[in-house]
Amino acid sequence: MSSRIYDSIKDKIKEILKEHYNLDTEVVWNKPPSPKMGDISFPLFNIAKIQKSTPDEIGKRIIEKLSVPKYINKLELKDGFLNIFLEKNSFAKKTLLETIKQPNYGQNTSKASERIIIEHTSSNPVGPLHIGNVRGSVLGDVLGRLYKFQGAAVNVRYYINDLGRQIAPLIIGYNLLMEEKVKPDSKIDLWIGKIYAIVNTFLEIQQLKYQLKVLNIKIKTESKLYELNPEDVKKYLSHLENSKTEQQEKDNLTKWLQKLERVSTSLQKRLPKLYSLLFNLVEDNIEDLNKLTIEYVIKYQEGKDEEIVSSFREVSREAISGHVTTLNLFNIFHDDFDWESDVAWSGEVTHILKELEQNSVLRHDGHARLLANDKIATNFGFKEKYNIKYEIPDLIIVNSEGITLYPCRDIAYHLHKLDKFDATFCYNVISKQQQLAQLTVRLALYALGNQDIADRISHFDYEYVSLVGRKMAGREFEYVTPDELYDAVKTEVDLLLKERNYTEEESQEISRKVSASSVKYYILKMDPQKAVAFDVKKAVSLNENTGPFLQYSYARALNILKKAKEEKIDFQTILDSAQDLKFEIEKKEEWDLLQLIEELPSIIVKAVDSLRPDSIANFSYSLASTFHKFYDVCSVLKAETEELKATRMILVYSTIKCLESLFEIMGIDTLERM
RNA sequence: GGACCAGUAGUUCAGUGGAUAGAAUGGCUGCCUGCGGAGCAGUUGGUCGUCGGUUCGAAUCCGAUCUGGUCCGCCA
CATH class of the missing domain: 3.40.50.620 (HUPs)
Structure with a gap:
C-alpha cells in the first residue's frame, strides 16, 4: 500500500525518529482493521525494540513532536500502534484539487528516460x-x-x-486448395488452423506407419497411406503387444496410435468436407508427404527457392493478418x-x-x-x-x-x-x-x-x-479463440441492447466496445503466475468484476454530470472556484471513494515496478464497486447543502478521471451510454 | 532425479511482515414514483495444503514435506 499523503506523514515520523533518537529506520504504515481505530496506523514494535523502550513510550514522544498537519484530526495510541484519525475535509480538498489540476490524473514522468x-x-x-x-x-x-x-x-x-517444421504440411495443403480454387470457409487464420491440423495429421499417420514398419510390425490392410481406420489400429495394437520391441517404445507407439486415431476421427467429424477434400488431394498428388515436408523445410531455411519462399511468406502473412485483426478488436x-x-x-x-x-x-x-x-x-x-x-x-x-x-x-x-x-x-x-x-x-x-x-x-x-477438463492443442484443432468469445458476448449484448432505444449505429458501437472489454478484462485480471482453467461461461459474463461493469460505472458517473447540466447547474464554475470551496465529507461511502482516488497514482507506479498489469484491473474493480456504493447512498444533485453537492460532484468528476486513466492503461474503451 | 510456478470460503479469485484474512459466485431475503437495477444491501460459509523455524507479530520470510502444472538430448 502506498499513498502520497500517507507517505508524507510517514516521512514526518521518520524525521522525528532521526532527530530525536538518531534512528534511521524504515517506517511502515497500514490501514487499521476498523475505522474506529483510525484511518492510518503505524506499528511501533520494532522501533521500541531498537530503542529498548516500549511502543507506548515511543508513541508518546512522536505525538509530542509531531507538528500536526492540517489533515490530521486526532492521534491515538492503542496496542502498540500509533493510530491517526484524518481530518477528512482537508484531506478531500488536498486530494481533489490535485485530481482536478492534472489533465490525465495519475500520469507521471518517472519512466521518461526509458x-x-x-x-x-x-x-x-x-x-x-x-x-x-x-x-x-x-x-x-x-x-x-x-x-x-x-x-x-x-x-x-x-x-x-515462420521457420518451424510444422509450417510445411500447412503450405502443402494450402497450395493444393489454392490450385483447386477453394475459398476459405471462415476467417483466414481459423481456416489455416483447420488445414494445418488436417494435413499434419496425415503427416503423422505416415510417420507412425513408417516407424511401425521399421519395427517389422506389419498388418494386412486396404487403407490408404494417410488413413488410419479403427480396425487397423486394433490390429497394430495387438501386433505391437506381441512384438519384441522395448517396453518404453511400445508404450510410446501405443499412445501415438491412440492419439492419432482420436484426432483423425474427431477432425473428420468436425470438419468432414475439408477433411475429405484434403485427403483426396493429398492422396492423389503427394506421393511422400514426409519427404516433401523435409524438402520444403530445408529449401525455406536456405531461402533461395523463390517459389517456396513466397509460399511460406504468403501463408504466414495471411495467418498473422488474422492475428492482427483479432488483436485490434482488443x-x-x-x-x-x-x-x-x-x-x-x-x-x-x-x-x-x-x-x-x-x-x-x-x-x-x-x-x-x-x-x-x-x-x-x-x-x-x-x-x-x-x-x-x-x-x-x-x-x-x-x-x-x-x-x-x-x-x-x-x-x-x-x-x-x-x-x-x-x-x-x-x-x-x-x-x-x-x-x-x-x-x-x-x-x-x-x-x-x-x-x-x-x-x-x-x-x-x-x-x-x-x-476446463481438457487441453488446448493447435495440432488437433482444439482451442478456444478470443474471436468466438467475443462473438458469444456480442450476441448476449445485442440482445440486451434491443430493449433500449439506440440507433443501429450506436448499438453496434456499444456492443463492440462492451464485448471487447469483457474478453480483454477477463484475461487481464488473472495473476500471470497462475495457471488458469478457462471457463467460457464466466468469460462471457457481464456482471461483477468484468469490463462491462467498469464501463457501466463510468456511464453512470458521467450521467450525473449530464443531468446536472440539464438542471442548469454550472459545474464548470464549481470547478473553477474549487480552491475556495469548503469540502465536506459526511458519509463512509464518500470517504472510501476518496481514499481510492487518492491512492490511484501510487497504484500505477507499483503496477509497473512489480510487473503486475493485472493489479490495475483489480484496483479498477474496487474503485468501480466503491463508486456504486457511493452512488446508492449519496444523492449528488439532491444533496442537502451546496457544499455537499459541490464536493460530491467533484468526487464524481474525479472518479471519472480515475476511470479514464485506468481505461487508457488497460486499453479498454469508455462508453457514455450503454 | 533436478529446477521453476501454484496450493486461501462448496466454487472462481484478491491479499508480497501488522490488529478481527477480503470480494465475487451458488443457496436464502430485501430495495425500481429516486442521479440509469449491466446496480445496492442482508444472510450463510475459512485449522490460508501439512509440519517445523525466524519474529513482539506469519497467508506473506526460511527449511522440510504432500499435491498439481511446466521445463530439463535432437519440434517450435
Whole structure:
C-alpha cells in the first residue's frame, strides 16, 4: 500500500525518529482493521525494540513532536500502534484539487528516460490466436501502456516464427486448395488452423506407419497411406503387444496410435468436407508427404527457392493478418514485425556458433551440440549476479544432423534486437514453458561478450491457460479463440441492447466496445503466475468484476454530470472556484471513494515496478464497486447543502478521471451510454 | 532425479511482515414514483495444503514435506 499523503506523514515520523533518537529506520504504515481505530496506523514494535523502550513510550514522544498537519484530526495510541484519525475535509480538498489540476490524473514522468521494447504474442503462423496466446498479448499490451503512461517510449514487436517444421504440411495443403480454387470457409487464420491440423495429421499417420514398419510390425490392410481406420489400429495394437520391441517404445507407439486415431476421427467429424477434400488431394498428388515436408523445410531455411519462399511468406502473412485483426478488436497493436527467417538468412547464426565454439561453451555430446549453460553462468558471474544457486541444464541448440534449432536464431535476433529501437530495456512476454530457452539466450549473450545486452533483456513469463477438463492443442484443432468469445458476448449484448432505444449505429458501437472489454478484462485480471482453467461461461459474463461493469460505472458517473447540466447547474464554475470551496465529507461511502482516488497514482507506479498489469484491473474493480456504493447512498444533485453537492460532484468528476486513466492503461474503451 | 510456478470460503479469485484474512459466485431475503437495477444491501460459509523455524507479530520470510502444472538430448 502506498499513498502520497500517507507517505508524507510517514516521512514526518521518520524525521522525528532521526532527530530525536538518531534512528534511521524504515517506517511502515497500514490501514487499521476498523475505522474506529483510525484511518492510518503505524506499528511501533520494532522501533521500541531498537530503542529498548516500549511502543507506548515511543508513541508518546512522536505525538509530542509531531507538528500536526492540517489533515490530521486526532492521534491515538492503542496496542502498540500509533493510530491517526484524518481530518477528512482537508484531506478531500488536498486530494481533489490535485485530481482536478492534472489533465490525465495519475500520469507521471518517472519512466521518461526509458525506451522499452515489448515483444508479445509471437504466435506460430499455423492457426488462429487462442486464449492461451492472447494472455501474453494482453499482458504485453497493458505493460506497454503502463510504461507509456509514465513517459517511456515504447516499441511493440511481433516475432514471426515462420521457420518451424510444422509450417510445411500447412503450405502443402494450402497450395493444393489454392490450385483447386477453394475459398476459405471462415476467417483466414481459423481456416489455416483447420488445414494445418488436417494435413499434419496425415503427416503423422505416415510417420507412425513408417516407424511401425521399421519395427517389422506389419498388418494386412486396404487403407490408404494417410488413413488410419479403427480396425487397423486394433490390429497394430495387438501386433505391437506381441512384438519384441522395448517396453518404453511400445508404450510410446501405443499412445501415438491412440492419439492419432482420436484426432483423425474427431477432425473428420468436425470438419468432414475439408477433411475429405484434403485427403483426396493429398492422396492423389503427394506421393511422400514426409519427404516433401523435409524438402520444403530445408529449401525455406536456405531461402533461395523463390517459389517456396513466397509460399511460406504468403501463408504466414495471411495467418498473422488474422492475428492482427483479432488483436485490434482488443485495442492491441504492434509497431513492428520481425521474421525468424530473416534472422536465419542473415548468416549470423554461423558466426555465433563459431564464436561460441572458440569460447569453449559448446558441448558436443553424442552427436548434438549443447550450449553449456551452467558453465557460462558460473564463469561469467551470471549466477552470482542473479543469485542462482542451482545447476542450470544445458540446452541442445544444434541437432545431430547439424541443423540449427530455434534458440540459435533467438540468440542472433537478440544480439541486435535492442538496436532496432535504441532501447534501454526489452521485455519478452512469453509463456513460462520457454523459461530455459529464454535463459539460454541471455547466457549465450554473456558468452559472446554482450553482458550489457543480456542484462537489459527480461523474460516476462506467464502460466498456461487450459480449458476446463481438457487441453488446448493447435495440432488437433482444439482451442478456444478470443474471436468466438467475443462473438458469444456480442450476441448476449445485442440482445440486451434491443430493449433500449439506440440507433443501429450506436448499438453496434456499444456492443463492440462492451464485448471487447469483457474478453480483454477477463484475461487481464488473472495473476500471470497462475495457471488458469478457462471457463467460457464466466468469460462471457457481464456482471461483477468484468469490463462491462467498469464501463457501466463510468456511464453512470458521467450521467450525473449530464443531468446536472440539464438542471442548469454550472459545474464548470464549481470547478473553477474549487480552491475556495469548503469540502465536506459526511458519509463512509464518500470517504472510501476518496481514499481510492487518492491512492490511484501510487497504484500505477507499483503496477509497473512489480510487473503486475493485472493489479490495475483489480484496483479498477474496487474503485468501480466503491463508486456504486457511493452512488446508492449519496444523492449528488439532491444533496442537502451546496457544499455537499459541490464536493460530491467533484468526487464524481474525479472518479471519472480515475476511470479514464485506468481505461487508457488497460486499453479498454469508455462508453457514455450503454 | 533436478529446477521453476501454484496450493486461501462448496466454487472462481484478491491479499508480497501488522490488529478481527477480503470480494465475487451458488443457496436464502430485501430495495425500481429516486442521479440509469449491466446496480445496492442482508444472510450463510475459512485449522490460508501439512509440519517445523525466524519474529513482539506469519497467508506473506526460511527449511522440510504432500499435491498439481511446466521445463530439463535432437519440434517450435
